[in-house]
Amino acid sequence: MSDVDVLHTPLSVGPVELSHRVAVSPMCMYASVDGHATDFHLVHLGRFALGGAALTMVEATAVEPQGRISHHDLGLWSDDHIPGLQRIAGFLAAHGSVPGIQLSHAGRRASVREPWRAGAPLDETDAAAGLPPWPVEGPSALPAGPGWPIPAAMDIGDIRRSIERWRDAAARAVAAGFRVIELHGAHGYLLHEFLSPIANQRTDAYGGTTEGRMRYPLEVVAAVREAIGPETALAYRLSAVDGAVGGLDLDDTAAFAARLQDAGVDLIDVSSGGISTDRSLDTRIRRGFAFHADFSHRIRESVDIPVATVGLVVEPEQAQELVTRADADLVLLGRSVLDDPNWPHHARVALGDDEFAEWDVRYGHALAPRARLIGKLAATGESPMSRFE
Numbered sequence: 218m219s220d221v222d223v224l225h226t227p228l229s230v231g232p233v234e235l236s237h238r239v240a241v242s243p244m245c246m247y248a249s250v251d252g253h254a255t256d257f258h259l260v261h262l263g264r265f266a267l268g269g270a271a272l273t274m275v276e277a278t279a280v281e282p283q284g285r286i287s288h289h290d291l292g293l294w295s296d297d298h299i300p301g302l303q304r305i306a307g308f309l310a311a312h313g314s315v316p317g318i319q320l321s322h323a324g325r326r327a328s329v330r331e332p333w334r335a336g337a338p339l340d341e342t343d344a345a346a347g348l349p350p351w352p353v354e355g356p357s358a359l360p361a362g363p364g365w366p367i368p369a370a371m372d373i374g375d376i377r378r379s380i381e382r383w384r385d386a387a388a389r390a391v392a393a394g395f396r397v398i399e400l401h402g403a404h405g406y407l408l409h410e411f412l413s414p415i416a417n418q419r420t421d422a423y424g425g426t427t428e429g430r431m432r433y434p435l436e437v438v439a440a441v442r443e444a445i446g447p448e449t450a451l452a453y454r455l456s457a458v459d460g461a462v463g464g465l466d467l468d469d470t471a472a473f474a475a476r477l478q479d480a481g482v483d484l485i486d487v488s489s490g491g492i493s494t495d496r497s498l499d500t501r502i503r504r505g506f507a508f509h510a511d512f513s514h515r516i517r518e519s520v521d522i523p524v525a526t527v528g529l530v531v532e533p534e535q536a537q538e539l540v541t542r543a544d545a546d547l548v549l550l551g552r553s554v555l556d557d558p559n560w561p562h563h564a565r566v567a568l569g570d571d572e573f574a575e576w577d578v579r580y581g582h583a584l585a586p587r588a589r590l591i592g593k594l595a596a597t598g599e600s601p602m603s604r605f606e
């Protein structure tokens with residue numbers, strides 16, 4: 218174990234300074250109406266700022282309506298979406314968490330139900346309930362798996378149009394006050410589909426070779442980089458491995474990460490999988506504690522920009538070791554902060570920092586004397602259950 222609390226040292230992500238290395242991973246909440254943020258988002262995300270996250274990343278936010286995963290995704294395809302997100306970004310920044318947002322296009326994996334309804338493609342039963350499926354698109358006319366819709370293969374006009382949409386959505390995100398813009402290039406969504414030979418079997422300039430398959434994501438990166446300007450950080454989430462027969466492996470994505478760096482990306486966020494729902498192709502990515510740490514470690518060796526890891530990080534000491542041992546520069550938390558939004562604050566205590574110095578004063582001024590009183594009572598041998606003994 219390291220004696221130095223490296224988890225609580227600052228990190229520069231391009232032009233943006235994070236006060237420490239614990240951040241909130243993007244998580245779809247399926248709580249939007251026509252792409253608009255709701256009160257749910259403000260409360261849900263705002264709580265992570267109060268809980269001490271250095272960076273809070275808003276969930277996958279669609280750059281165009283057909284790029285939504287479900288009917289209930291956030292969107293930024295119109296200026297009307299800005300005010301709701303601006304309120305959230307403002308709250309996060311005012312409470313010490315850098316506001317970030319993930320921009321997304323679900324490609325051939327769009328038009329599905331919420332995960333608690335198995336995340337299956339929408340069909341006529343959903344249409345009868347007022348939630349019709351919509352036509353999906355992708356690099357090639359290949360479905361994500363058996364029973365999934367066949368996407369329309371995007372032509373050059375579609376590709377140009379979609380790059381414009383990424384650019385416009387990114388500009389709106391900056392207008393809304395976000396300081397970190399993450400592109401969702403993982404989990405089998407559109408950017409990942411262009412990169413992977415499983416979903417991209419094009420024979421034109423946007424497919425065929427490795428270079429061809431990289432073209433669309435790199436063009437999106439270039440367009441977004443230009444749109445967001447030098448004061449905003451650009452992050453890219455990738456799937457380090459496809460985890461599917463015939464798919465991308467770690468060497469492929471390490472090389473791609475270096476290209477992302479050259480194209481102006483400031484942070485690589487390492488996830489995995491999602492390219493296919495066909496179980497017969499699945500090569501199984503083991504889900505243990507910190508299950509992307511080996512991937513992020515390797516990708517970190519191929520770039521000179523910060524790398525984030527994510528996946529079943531549950532203990533402060535575990536997060537700290539990930540940074541100490543160069544598995545990652547930044548640790549993202551998903552379900553751990555759903556379980557405990559104060560996880561980042563609690564991690565400081567666990568790692569020996571001043572207990573309440575970093576809390577919002579509205580909480581800290583009340584919790585500090587409470588902790589002292591509990592300590593005094595414990596010293597006298599009194600416990601919360603003493604009166605019942």
Ligand SMILES: Cc1cc2nc3c(=O)[nH]c(=O)nc-3n(C[C@H](O)[C@H](O)[C@H](O)COP(=O)(O)O)c2cc1C
Pocket residue numbers: 242243244245246276277319401403404454488527528529530549550551552553
């Ligand atoms: C409810 C939920 C929604 C998610 N939505 C997204 C998303 O919008 N974008 C994304 O890249 N990953 C998404 N993920 C994946 C998480 O960001 C994270 O990578 C994953 O949950 C593993 O981290 P964890 O073990 O800390 O939860 C989601 C995960 C959960 C649990």
